[in-house]
Amino acid sequence: MIQVVLPANLRTLAGVGSVVQLDVTAPITQRSVLDALENNHPALRGTIRDMDTKKRRPMVRFFACEEDWSDASPDAPLPEAVVSGKEPFLIIGAIAGG
Amino acid sequence: MSKVRVLIGTRKGAFVASSDASRKQWKVEGPHFAGWEVYHLKGSPADPDRLYASQSSGWFGQVMQRSNDGGKTWEAVGNKFTYEGEVGTHAWYDGSPHPYEFKRVWHVEPSPDDPDTVYAGVEDAAIFKTADGGQTWGELPGLRTQKSAPGWAPGAGGLCLHTILIDPSKHDRMFAAISSAGVFRTDDAGKTWRPTNKGLHSNYIPDPDAEVGHCVHRIAMHPSKPNVLFMQKHWDVNRSDDGGESWHEVSGNLPSDFGFVIDVHANEPETIYVIPIQSDSLHYVAEGKLRVYRSRTGGNEWEALTNGLPQKDCYVNVLRDAMAVDALDPCGVYFGTSGGQVYASANAGDRWDPIVRDLPPVVSVEVQTLS
Numbered sequence: 529m530i531q532v533v534l535p536a537n538l539r540t541l542a543g544v545g546s547v548v549q550l551d552v553t554a555p556i557t558q559r560s561v562l563d564a565l566e567n568n569h570p571a572l573r574g575t576i577r578d579m580d581t582k583k584r585r586p587m588v589r590f591f592a593c594e595e596d597w598s599d600a601s602p603d604a605p606l607p608e609a610v611v612s613g614k615e616p617f618l619i620i621g622a623i624a625g626g
Numbered sequence: 627m628s629k630v631r632v633l634i635g636t637r638k639g640a641f642v643a644s645s646d647a648s649r650k651q652w653k654v655e656g657p658h659f660a661g662w663e664v665y666h667l668k669g670s671p672a673d674p675d676r677l678y679a680s681q682s683s684g685w686f687g688q689v690m691q692r693s694n695d696g697g698k699t700w701e702a703v704g705n706k707f708t709y710e711g712e713v714g715t716h717a718w719y720d721g722s723p724h725p726y727e728f729k730r731v732w733h734v735e736p737s738p739d740d741p742d743t744v745y746a747g748v749e750d751a752a753i754f755k756t757a758d759g760g761q762t763w764g765e766l767p768g769l770r771t772q773k774s775a776p777g778w779a780p781g782a783g784g785l786c787l788h789t790i791l792i793d794p795s796k797h798d799r800m801f802a803a804i805s806s807a808g809v810f811r812t813d814d815a816g817k818t819w820r821p822t823n824k825g826l827h828s829n830y831i832p833d834p835d836a837e838v839g840h841c842v843h844r845i846a847m848h849p850s851k852p853n854v855l856f857m858q859k860h861w862d863v864n865r866s867d868d869g870g871e872s873w874h875e876v877s878g879n880l881p882s883d884f885g886f887v888i889d890v891h892a893n894e895p896e897t898i899y900v901i902p903i904q905s906d907s908l909h910y911v912a913e914g915k916l917r918v919y920r921s922r923t924g925g926n927e928w929e930a931l932t933n934g935l936p937q938k939d940c941y942v943n944v945l946r947d948a949m950a951v952d953a954l955d956p957c958g959v960y961f962g963t964s965g966g967q968v969y970a971s972a973n974a975g976d977r978w979d980p981i982v983r984d985l986p987p988v989v990s991v992e993v994q995t996l997s
Contacts, residue, residue, distance in 0.1 A: 537661045537686055541702065571702035575686040579706050587685040621685040 530561055531616040538576070538619070542569040547616060556611045558590060559602040576619060591618040630952045631696065631994040632960055633677065634968055635664035638986035640679055642697040645981075649958055649972035652981045658700060659691065666733050666947055666990045669696075673741035674994050678760060680731035680746070688730050690746075692760050703760035707731070707748060710767040716750060717779040726750045726770065733947060735790035738797060745816075747787035751778060751804045753816060766816035769802060774821060774838040781806035781841050781860075788946055789845050793852040801855065801870060806841035809857070811870050822870030826859065843886045844946045848895035856898050856925070858888040858946075863900055865925050876925020882912045887949035891974060892957040896924040899951075899959060899975060901944045910941040918961070920975050934978035935969065942967070947990035954995060962988025 529549045539546060552564045559582070566573050577584050582602065584590070590597040593607045593615050609615035632643040632652075639657030658664075659681045667679035677693040679700070688707065691700045707728045715723035729749040737743035742759040752770040754763045769775075769787075778785060789803035798815040801822070808823040821838050831839045841860035848854065857864040857873065861884050864873040877883035882902040891897035898921050904912045911917065916935040919928040942963035952958035959975050962968040966985035969978045 535685075537683060540660055541662075541681075541686075541689060571689065574705050575683075575689065580708070585685070585687060624684070 529613050530556060530564070530610065531613055532561060532565055533616045533618045535619060535621040537621065538572060541571050541575065543571075544569065554611075555603075556606050557603050558597065558600065558606065558617075561606070561617055562602075587622045587624060589620040589622050591620055592616075628954060629996045630954070630958060631669070631674075631996060632950075632968065632970070632981060633667045633669065633697065633990075633992040633994070634962055634982075634985065634988060635666050635679070635947075635990035636962075636966070636986040636988050637663050640664040640667055640681075640697075641982070641985060643968065643981050647954055649952075649954075649970055650979075652970075654982050655697070658697070659689075662686075662689070663730075664989065665730060666992075667691075667697075668734050668736060668992045669994045670736040670741040670744075671738045672736070674996055676736070676741040676759075678734045678736060678744050680734055682730040688728070690731065690760050690763075704756070704762050707746075707754055707763055708765070709752060709770065710765040711771075714771065715776055716785055717777055719780065721779075723776065726752070728752075729784065732786045732788045733790055735792065738792060738794060745790050745792075745800075747790050747802060749784045749786035750780075751775075751785045751787040751807065753787055753790065753802055755816065768812070768817050769810060769819045772810065772819050772821075774807070777838065778804065778807040779839075789842075791845060791847050791855075793847075794849040795852050799852075799869075801845060801847075803842045803845050803857075805843065806839065806860070808838050808840040808842055809845060809855075809870055822866075823873070824871065825866075825873035826857075826864060827862070827875070828860065830860065844888050846888050846890050846898070848890040848892075851895045854895065854924070856888050856890060858885050858900055860884065860906060863888065863925060876921070878921070878926035878928055880919055880928050881917075881930075885944075886946040887944050887961060889949045889951055889959070891959075892951045892953045893955055894922070894957070894974075897922045897974070898924065899949065900928075901949070901961065903943060909943045911943070914938055914940050916940045916942065916963070918959070918971075918975055918978070931971075931975040931978070933976060934971075945989055947992075948988050950991050950993040952993045952995045958993065960991050960993055962991045964988065 628647040634641040641656030670676040675696040679691040681689040718724035733747040793799035918931040942965040949961040
């Protein structure tokens with residue numbers, strides 16, 4: 529199972545805890561993980577990426593295994609540690625303000 | 627026995643306050659959608675337990691919420707707002723053309739007779755409609771493609787469509803107010819729109835008497851007199867006696883005619899309320915005093931209502947959607963402040979008491995009168 533960690537505002541919107549477990553069909557990529565997340569929790573559609581273009585919203589970041597995957601190709605394979613469920617895929621609300 | 631339910635949108639969630647008709651003891655529930663900006667929430671006149679809320683965030687965009695039980699529980703509904711056809715441009719701050727881009731829903735206006743039909747006023751300025759309880763939203767593009775639209779320029783708060791009034795005597799006639807373009811009217815249920823700003827005078831635009839470009843902050847109407855409209859403009863309070871065909875100023879003896887809110891007494895169509903704000907640069911109440919001003923003559927002659935409101939060291943703002951009236955007799959008047967206070971008067975403004983004092987900054991206040 530893929531583990532996804534959501535920011536607090538999206539947890540309340542989706543009505544989930546801090547970690548969401550997802551059964552994702554390979555290949556495990558940003559796109560397939562986000563597709564599965566939105567299918568399981570339709571309230572999240574449009575809040576992480578644009579509904580039509582699927583582009584990441586500007587103030588949302590994606591981290592995995594201590595690396596920033598925000599600007600990586602959505603179809604790039606995610607690290608093995610994410611695929612195996614050992615490490616989570618992190619969705620972060622970007623730091624903004626003072 | 628009648629009850630009232632006050633729907634409060636804040637910068638960090640929504641709250642629902644309720645009371646019996648005495649309007650003395652309040653039960654406050656929330657926050658709903660904690661941490662999200664709730665620009666507006668409003669109930670359906672056709673089914674008072676059906677509520678709609680606009681929930682948004684600079685990080686996570688727009689979410690629409692619906693309640694079928696008066697705000698106890700909520701479900702996220704459709705949040706796809708796509709401009710119809712060619713998107714086109716409006717004027718940017720430097721005067722250059724800028725593509726229309728959806729940012730958020732400022733105002734929801736449920737239909738008077740169908741709980742599944744709702745209009746939404748959005749930024750960048752356009753009007754959308756749902757007829758399926760919020761699952762899908764479609765634009766009424768006649769407004770955004772109105773011939774003056776390419777020249778509309780955003781004010782400091784953005785190019786927002788913030789007020790929608792539906793004529794209760796003929797629902798095909800609606801008014802929409804856009805900051806800072808002006809008031810527009812449709813007589814064919816939103817297919818076509820035309821500007822209705824004659825008589826407005828704004829010194830902050832190149833032609834003070836222009837047909838379009840006035841920064842209208844709020845318009846209000848009494849249901850029994852749909853041809854009479856009241857307006858709080860950026861500066862000036864105005865009224866129209868002919869359905870927006872012409873306007874004249876009724877600021878009279880107000881200490882400042884800058885402000886955001888304006889509303890009409892539920893049982894007296896010529897009794898209106900505003901809250902003067904010191905100026906467009908200060909955005910707090912005039913003279914450090916929180917005063918509601920009431921005119922019983924439809925404008926020009928105003929009296930300060932201060933009983934129960936802070937009269938020194940007060941520097942809050944009251945935003946455009948943050949005043950409402952109930953339908954009881956005597957009429958209840960409600961408003962919320964940038965300091966998180968929500969005040970209620972159960973006697974048309976003669977005496978004010980806080981419902982709640984320490985909420986996040988209040989963006990909107992609506993009231994439902996329940997039997």
